[in-house]
Amino acid sequence: MPLIAGTTFDLFRFLLLTMLCLALASIAVADERVIRITDSEARQQAERVLVESQVVYQRDYGSYRWLVLDDAAASSLVAAKLEHEQIDNPFLIRFQNHRFDPLKRKSGSAIESADGKALRLIQLYGPALASDLSALQLQDIDVIQFYPGFAYLVWADQQALNNSRSLSFVRATTDFVSDLKAQPGLERRSERGVIENINVHFYNSGSPQAIANRFHDLGVTVLDVTPAQPDQKLWNAVISADVQSLKALADVPEVIALTYLSPEPQLEDESATQVLAGNLDMNNDPFPGYPSWLGQVGLDGNGVIW
Numbered sequence: 001m002p003l004i005a006g007t008t009f010d011l012f013r014f015l016l017l018t019m020l021c022l023a024l025a026s027i028a029v030a031d032e033r034v035i036r037i038t039d040s041e042a043r044q045q046a047e048r049v050l051v052e053s054q055v056v057y058q059r060d061y062g063s064y065r066w067l068v069l070d071d072a073a074a075s076s077l078v079a080a081k082l083e084h085e086q087i088d089n090p091f092l093i094r095f096q097n098h099r100f101d102p103l104k105r106k107s108g109s110a111i112e113s114a115d116g117k118a119l120r121l122i123q124l125y126g127p128a129l130a131s132d133l134s135a136l137q138l139q140d141i142d143v144i145q146f147y148p149g150f151a152y153l154v155w156a157d158q159q160a161l162n163n164s165r166s167l168s169f170v171r172a173t174t175d176f177v178s179d180l181k182a183q184p185g186l187e188r189r190s191e192r193g194v195i196e197n198i199n200v201h202f203y204n205s206g207s208p209q210a211i212a213n214r215f216h217d218l219g220v221t222v223l224d225v226t227p228a229q230p231d232q233k234l235w236n237a238v239i240s241a242d243v244q245s246l247k248a249l250a251d252v253p254e255v256i257a258l259t260y261l262s263p264e265p266q267l268e269d270e271s272a273t274q275v276l277a278g279n280l281d282m283n284n285d286p287f288p289g290y291p292s293w294l295g296q297v298g299l300d301g302n303g304v305i306w
Contacts, residue, residue: 032056033074034087034126035067036296042083049080057125057168063298066126068171087296091123091171093149096257097184102151102174110175113205113253116157119144119176123151124169127297132169139163144203144233144256148293153256155203178250183259190243199261200237201228203254208235211254215239218248 037043043065053073059066069077077084091101102123110118122141124132127150133143141156141164153176156164161173189195202211204227212225220241228234238261241249249258274286281287294300 031071032091033069033071034090035069035074035077036064036085036087037067037082038064038085038298039083045080045082046077046084049076049082057171059126059169061127061298068125088292090126090296091149093121093123093147093151095147096180098180101149102172105174107174108177108179110177111251111253112157117155117205118157118253119203119256120154120156120161121147121151121174121176122154122161122164122170123149123172123174125171126150126169128152128169132167135167135169136164139167142233148290155205176256178247181250181255181258182246183257186258186260187243187246189260193243194240195243195246195260196240197223197261197263198239198241199257199259200239200249200255201257201259202235202237202252203256204233204235205254208232211235211252212237214252215249218245218252220245220249 037046043060046065046067050067050069050073053076054070055067055073056070057066057068074086091103092099093102102121110120112118122136128146133152136143136152136154139156140160141154144153144155146152150171154161164170165173186195186198200215202208205211208225208227212222215237216222218241220239222237222239224236224238226236228236234256239249246258249255270288271286274280274288279287
């Protein structure tokens with residue numbers, strides 16, 4: 001069937017506009033700069049300087065003002081010589097060996113449960129208030145845990161995730177896909193193709209035993225199933241599994257992480273914990289990942305006298 005000239009032109013125009021929109025969106029993301037101002041006088045001056053500027057997001061936390069600005073607005077603060085702190089890589093979500101900005105990362109879709117729910121990530125523009133988390137709960141979103149980069153792991157369906165984007169403090173949302181779940185190098189723990197003592201950390205969507213039974217149905221040996229915290233929202237299952245089963249385990253909607261569990265009890269220290277979390281510098285030396293985050297939320301030691 002021959003192509004109609006008008007249809008071809010419309011298709012070309014649509015593709016051109018789509019590419020332009022994507023390019024503009026990428027520029028907007030790249031231009032985001034996060035500024036924190038603690039000095040009260042500088043905070044008042046910043047309001048006057050930014051009155052005609054593009055402010056992406058701002059919030060007053062009492063002891064400091066948090067600003068997400070485009071490049072031009074941030075430059076105007078610098079030109080005004082206001083006392084401020086620029087936060088480096090504020091929206092880089094970090095866990096295990098993963099480092100990504102959800103607005104710059106192409107992500108697939110999470111495997112959903114029978115009721116359409118799955119693990120997702122919701123990223124905020126800055127430190128969360130209790131009211132922010134309550135607002136998410138009102139959207140039928142169960143907030144599970146925090147990740148550096150102002151992100152929260154949640155359990156929700158796609159509609160609730162879409163609704164959350166209308167909240168002013170939400171910057172981005174993305175699915176928590178299977179590729180994010182396994183500890184780096186886990187497959188190297190195998191002996192003759194079998195990994196002993198894998199810890200499966202999973203969300204309790206209603207019946208932990210039913211979820212453990214699904215692990216069994218995948219051909220793995222379930223050694224133990226216990227709650228990971230007092231409220232029993234999160235659980236751990238210790239299993240023995242073939243290396244080939246790791247992908248299928250990660251595809252179970254409720255699974256958060258697959259990590260190696262030492263068969264012998266060991267003392268845990270700060271250094272070992274940071275190695276497990278993937279917080280290593282260029283020399284492969286462990287370092288804690290929380291000091292910069294504590295500084296971002298105002299816990300930097302100022303005012304401590306004892």
